[in-house]
Amino acid sequence: MTHHHAFTRIGVIGAGAWGTALANVAARAGHSVDLWARDAHHVAAIARDRVNAKKLPGIALDAKVSPASDHAGIAAADLILLVVPTQSLRGVAQRFAPILKPGAPVVVCAKGIEQGTDLFVSDIIAQTMPGRQPAVLSGPSFAHDVARGLPTAVTIAASDAALAEQIGAALATPSFRLYHTDDLRGVEIGGAAKNVLAIACGIAAGRGLGASAGAALVARGFAELSRFGRAFGARGETLMGLSGLGDLVLTCGSIQSRNFALGVALGEGMPLARASGGKLAEGAFTASAILDLARKRHVEMPISQAVDAVLAGRLDIGGAIDTLLARPLRGEG
Numbered sequence: 056m057t058h059h060h061a062f063t064r065i066g067v068i069g070a071g072a073w074g075t076a077l078a079n080v081a082a083r084a085g086h087s088v089d090l091w092a093r094d095a096h097h098v099a100a101i102a103r104d105r106v107n108a109k110k111l112p113g114i115a116l117d118a119k120v121s122p123a124s125d126h127a128g129i130a131a132a133d134l135i136l137l138v139v140p141t142q143s144l145r146g147v148a149q150r151f152a153p154i155l156k157p158g159a160p161v162v163v164c165a166k167g168i169e170q171g172t173d174l175f176v177s178d179i180i181a182q183t184m185p186g187r188q189p190a191v192l193s194g195p196s197f198a199h200d201v202a203r204g205l206p207t208a209v210t211i212a213a214s215d216a217a218l219a220e221q222i223g224a225a226l227a228t229p230s231f232r233l234y235h236t237d238d239l240r241g242v243e244i245g246g247a248a249k250n251v252l253a254i255a256c257g258i259a260a261g262r263g264l265g266a267s268a269g270a271a272l273v274a275r276g277f278a279e280l281s282r283f284g285r286a287f288g289a290r291g292e293t294l295m296g297l298s299g300l301g302d303l304v305l306t307c308g309s310i311q312s313r314n315f316a317l318g319v320a321l322g323e324g325m326p327l328a329r330a331s332g333g334k335l336a337e338g339a340f341t342a343s344a345i346l347d348l349a350r351k352r353h354v355e356m357p358i359s360q361a362v363d364a365v366l367a368g369r370l371d372i373g374g375a376i377d378t379l380l381a382r383p384l385r386g387e388g
């Protein structure tokens with residue numbers, strides 16, 4: 056059964072780059088927004104400066120966004136955006152599960168797969184917030200681009216198509232378009248898989264392998280993202296859409312991507328321990344989990360496998376490139 060949701064108050068959990076950008080989007084879409092972060096000092100600085108200088112410098116917080124480190128605003132919200140890294144999602148979801156408004160849908164905006172459990176993000180919500188409807192927002196969208204009001208299109212997914220449509224309508228602004236779908240699995244897989252592949256593209260760029268090699272990696276990367284997606288029930292049109300191919304192209308082609316930048320640093324020879332520059336690179340956490348899943352379903356993912364081996368210290372960059380080039384010749388499918 057589909058209920059009609061009227062969303063007026065939106066709660067954003069996590070005041071990183073993406074949470075802050077999405078809080079501004081929701082405010083520009085006309086809502087009152089509560090932006091929660093766990094660190095009271097960080098919240099005080101955001102409230103004082105009306106800028107999240109630590110995570111999204113140079114972007115003024117919309118007047119309708121209220122930063123807080125207590126739970127009151129989130130408890131009153133009728134739509135929740137969960138915007139913490141995938142590996143923190145379970146803990147944060149457990150913390151908020153008992154206090155959210157009954158019936159308030161939860162939109163996961165993280166891209167990844169949980170280590171240890173190998174669960175996709177919507178399944179983490181199903182476990183930690185039983186009875187609540189999870190939605191997933193994903194697609195090509197750098198936080199800075201979105202926050203500056205540059206044109207952006209993303210996908211909003213929920214098993215209940217009407218819910219996805221309602222959330223999409225609630226968050227849309229003239230510069231932020233949401234396409235809705237009921238292919239939840241397809242959307243969360245695209246966002247998780249592209250981060251690992253972006254590290255590979257970064258490695259090739261950092262190593263100076265050239266634009267042709269970069270394009271080959273995007274195309275062959277998309278082939279393995281698609282094989283994986285199909286094995287887990289994703290629809291082809293989703294994988295070829297914004298949250299799959301769209302986000303893969305963005306992340307594999309821009310140094311703005313933290314995953315790509317991690318790869319570039321590795322390709323240039325920087326040691327693993329320093330290569331992320333202290334920034335979140337979700338693909339580094341998702342690589343081992345996606346390969347676990349791929350192995351179980353007998354899906355070949357040679358590029359992701361090479362990335363995982365490099366990140367685990369089992370293979371150096373030269374070895375990884377040799378492995379990919381030395382693969383047996385095969386049909387293109």
Ligand SMILES: NC(=O)C1=CN([C@@H]2O[C@H](COP(=O)(O)OP(=O)(O)OC[C@H]3O[C@@H](n4cnc5c(N)ncnc54)[C@H](O)[C@@H]3O)[C@@H](O)[C@H]2O)C=CC1
Nearest residue numbers: 070071072073074093139140141143165166196197198335
């Ligand atoms: N930055 C971007 O352009 C985009 C990011 N995303 C996704 O959004 C998610 C978050 O990324 P960003 O905001 O960019 O990262 P970020 O590094 O800017 O911020 C992450 C925030 O989560 C907080 N956090 C981490 N663990 C926590 C916990 N246990 N409890 C409370 N807060 C916690 C951190 O303090 C930090 O403020 C990732 O999954 C990323 O893939 C998706 C689309 C665009």
Ligand SMILES: O=C(CO)COP(=O)(O)O
Nearest residue numbers: 194195196197312313314
């Ligand atoms: O997901 C993103 C763009 O769609 C952000 O990419 P990074 O997490 O690699 O910075």
